[in-house]
Amino acid sequence: MSDMDEQDLRAQRAGRGGSGGLRPLEEKGGALLRVLDWIDFRVKFRESFLPSIVHPIPRNTASWWYVFGSATLVCLILQVVTGICLALVYVPSAGEAWQSLVHLNYVQPLGWFLRGMHYWGSNFMVALMTIHLIQVFMFGAYKYPRELTWLVGCVLFICTLGMAFTGQVMRFDQDAYWGLGIGASMAARFPLIGQEVVQLMLGGPIIAGETLSRFFALHVFVIPGLLLGLVGLHLLLVVKIGINEWPMPGRLVTRERYLEEYHELVERDGEPFVPHGVTRDVVFAGIVMLAIAAFAAYFGPKGPSGLPDPTLIETNPRPDFWFLSLFSVFALLPPYMETALILTAPVVLIALAFLLPFYSNTGEKSWQRRPGAWILVIMVFLMLGVLTWLGTYSPWSPDMTAWSGAPVPVHYVQASSPLELQGALVVQAKQCRNCHQLGDGGGLRGPNLDGVASRLTRDQLIRQVLQGGGNMPAYGKNLSPAEVTALVAFLTTLHPAGELPARDSAVPAPEPAAAAGGTRPGDAG
Amino acid sequence: MAPEAQSQAGTRRNFLMKIGIAINVVAASLIAVPIVGFIAAALRKRSYQAWVELGPLSAFPAGQTRLATYQNPFTVPWDGKTSNVACWVRHLGANQMQVFAVNCAHLGCPVRWFPESKLFMCPCHGGVYYEDGSRASGPPPRGLFEYEYEVRGDELWVRGGQMPTLANPV
Numbered sequence: 001m002s003d004m005d006e007q008d009l010r011a012q013r014a015g016r017g018g019s020g021g022l023r024p025l026e027e028k029g030g031a032l033l034r035v036l037d038w039i040d041f042r043v044k045f046r047e048s049f050l051p052s053i054v055h056p057i058p059r060n061t062a063s064w065w066y067v068f069g070s071a072t073l074v075c076l077i078l079q080v081v082t083g084i085c086l087a088l089v090y091v092p093s094a095g096e097a098w099q100s101l102v103h104l105n106y107v108q109p110l111g112w113f114l115r116g117m118h119y120w121g122s123n124f125m126v127a128l129m130t131i132h133l134i135q136v137f138m139f140g141a142y143k144y145p146r147e148l149t150w151l152v153g154c155v156l157f158i159c160t161l162g163m164a165f166t167g168q169v170m171r172f173d174q175d176a177y178w179g180l181g182i183g184a185s186m187a188a189r190f191p192l193i194g195q196e197v198v199q200l201m202l203g204g205p206i207i208a209g210e211t212l213s214r215f216f217a218l219h220v221f222v223i224p225g226l227l228l229g230l231v232g233l234h235l236l237l238v239v240k241i242g243i244n245e246w247p248m249p250g251r252l253v254t255r256e257r258y259l260e261e262y263h264e265l266v267e268r269d270g271e272p273f274v275p276h277g278v279t280r281d282v283v284f285a286g287i288v289m290l291a292i293a294a295f296a297a298y299f300g301p302k303g304p305s306g307l308p309d310p311t312l313i314e315t316n317p318r319p320d321f322w323f324l325s326l327f328s329v330f331a332l333l334p335p336y337m338e339t340a341l342i343l344t345a346p347v348v349l350i351a352l353a354f355l356l357p358f359y360s361n362t363g364e365k366s367w368q369r370r371p372g373a374w375i376l377v378i379m380v381f382l383m384l385g386v387l388t389w390l391g392t393y394s395p396w397s398p399d400m401t402a403w404s405g406a407p408v409p410v411h412y413v414q415a416s417s418p419l420e421l422q423g424a425l426v427v428q429a430k431q432c433r434n435c436h437q438l439g440d441g442g443g444l445r446g447p448n449l450d451g452v453a454s455r456l457t458r459d460q461l462i463r464q465v466l467q468g469g470g471n472m473p474a475y476g477k478n479l480s481p482a483e484v485t486a487l488v489a490f491l492t493t494l495h496p497a498g499e500l501p502a503r504d505s506a507v508p509a510p511e512p513a514a515a516a517g518g519t520r521p522g523d524a525g
Numbered sequence: 526m527a528p529e530a531q532s533q534a535g536t537r538r539n540f541l542m543k544i545g546i547a548i549n550v551v552a553a554s555l556i557a558v559p560i561v562g563f564i565a566a567a568l569r570k571r572s573y574q575a576w577v578e579l580g581p582l583s584a585f586p587a588g589q590t591r592l593a594t595y596q597n598p599f600t601v602p603w604d605g606k607t608s609n610v611a612c613w614v615r616h617l618g619a620n621q622m623q624v625f626a627v628n629c630a631h632l633g634c635p636v637r638w639f640p641e642s643k644l645f646m647c648p649c650h651g652g653v654y655y656e657d658g659s660r661a662s663g664p665p666p667r668g669l670f671e672y673e674y675e676v677r678g679d680e681l682w683v684r685g686g687q688m689p690t691l692a693n694p695v
Contacts, residue, residue: 095603182634185633186632190692309606311592313635316648335666397651430642
């Protein structure tokens with residue numbers, strides 16, 4: 001390679017450059033610049049990427065609303081870096097993973113911080129990705145000609161949730177172990193091939209060594225490989241098609257004229273992508289990284305919770321935040337539709353997301369004229385929000401320790417008869433409190449017992465206790481007649497002061513005077 | 526080069542390309558077979574089941590339900606504690622037993638036994654079962670999964686080895 005060539009090339013570039021892009025490297029530049037130039041002459045980075053770097057984008061896209069995609073990418077890069085660090089110490093073996101996590105937390109210098117970065121980084125990544133998704137949806141950016149960008153983005157979304165789930169398995173504790181059990185139990189609902197799917201998922205007959213290795217391979221090789229490749233494609237599409245312009249109400253997308261209009265827009269009111277389009281991204285990227293580091297430093301890593309020993313059954317498995325809504329769905333779905341929904345809902349939801357840019361391909365982009373988009377986003381947000389909120393305190397789960405840990409409030413047993421006191425004991429000893437609240441403590445599965453006597457008569461209480469029903473087990477075989485008598489005697493005292501207990505409508509109501517020894521009106525005749 | 530010779534060379538190159546593609550297809554298929562076979566190795570056995578000892582009968586007093594554990598018969602050395610399996614043994618009397626999987630029939634969480642109210646309760650989605658394993662309330666679509674058992678001398682044996690699910694109820 002002669003010097004002539006290089007000089008020619010520089011002259012060419014100097015002639016071409018200047019449209020607000022990067023300055024061509026100067027002959028008189030420092031040694032570093034000359035080294036870079038020497039490298040670039042061979043790699044041809046500028047030749048390949050300069051057009052993309054300086055390509056004009058609509059001026060109005062330089063907005064804080066456009067920073068969430070790049071922020072998600074920043075999280076991904078951070079996850080790769082912290083993930084590699086963790087892999088230096090973490091042992092992907094069912095027998096030793098938990099110990100290596102504890103070692104990372106307490107022995108390995110700064111291991112706790114890197115675990116925290118990886119955990120909070122994943123939370124930030126899912127959150128920012130979700131905001132990015134909503135922004136893209138509300139700005140109509142998925143419409144012609146950006147359908148493929150949206151499709152790739154959907155796959156990236158699924159991959160990221162896949163990383164969140166498999167990452168939860170890497171934190172190989174009791175939550176991870178029983179989370180895998182839930183996954184396997186769901187897979188088993190496939191008709192005909194259920195058992196095969198379970199064995200393929202677990203790598204064997206039970207959740208054990210090969211299961212963790214499988215999820216490790218998914219979390220560390222398969223899904224990240226997919227993610228990185230697809231992110232490249234996603235970015236390529238963004239650069240090649242151009243960033244979605246700020247949607248103006250009334251400016252409709254048509255297949256015939258859109259490309260022309262977009263071209264006109266960037267000609268008339270465009271700015272080079274770098275630096276104009278990335279300034280806010282750079283600022284926000286820094287803020288995101290600082291925030292993740294701050295969360296990691298302040299809150300630290302999550303878990304590991306208990307040792308993943310399946311014989312330790314005193315456990316309360318809960319999924320990570322992003323899967324709490326699913327956890328709630330499985331508790332609240334009627335049993336008859338559960339299998340059908342587990343098998344079809346994911347397919348239908350993914351298909352709807354994939355098809356969105358095809359049934360809403362052109363037309364209005366602005367959120368100001370798409371009330372349906374608002375309704376959809378608000379509905380989904382409310383639905384997932386409520387389910388997640390329910391998942392945080394899971395009112396459907398029995399409170400396993402309430403029967404021994406939450407005493408009957410004292411004022412309920414003051415001035416009680418011996419029989420009623422005995423009944424209060426039955427309420428505690430027979431685990432009624434695991435599902436029923438009394439005062440402040442107890443489970444939320446069944447109705448609160450504080451005012452039960454104003455809802456049910458003595459006979460109804462007896463029937464409910466013996467036969468159950470309405471999601472309550474029948475206690476007929478588990479309580480002696482004496483226990484039932486005592487229990488119901490106590491329950492009939494549970495009504496607010498000044499409110500009469502429930503009574504059978506077939507029996508005439510006692511007059512307040514009757515209690516004082518007066519005669520009933522009917523007796524006079 | 527004469528046009529004829531050129532087209533001949535072109536044909537030769539096309540032919541070589543076809544051969545190349547064919548060799549690649551053959552090689553890829555040959556390699557894919559063991560790769561798929563390797564990944565699906567867990568499927569070679571349709572059912573993993575073996576008789577395992579749960580312990581002496583004296584550990585399971587009549588009229589009571591107790592937690593028992595066994596080591597999964599199909600393990601690798603790095604399974605650690607995960608190769609342990611827990612189950613509930615209910616001794617009805619006269620060596621009549623019921624051995625329940627600890628996994629809830631709904632989505633597999635470990636159920637707990639409450640001897641006072643004679644109920645199994647699940648911590649995840651609120652499934653509840655009676656002492657005989659039948660469903661009492663909550664989302665489970667059926668009762669608890671039950672192991673086959675045998676009394677051999679003074680010992681209780683069960684046929685286990687697989688995570689019980691709706692597709693394979695032990």
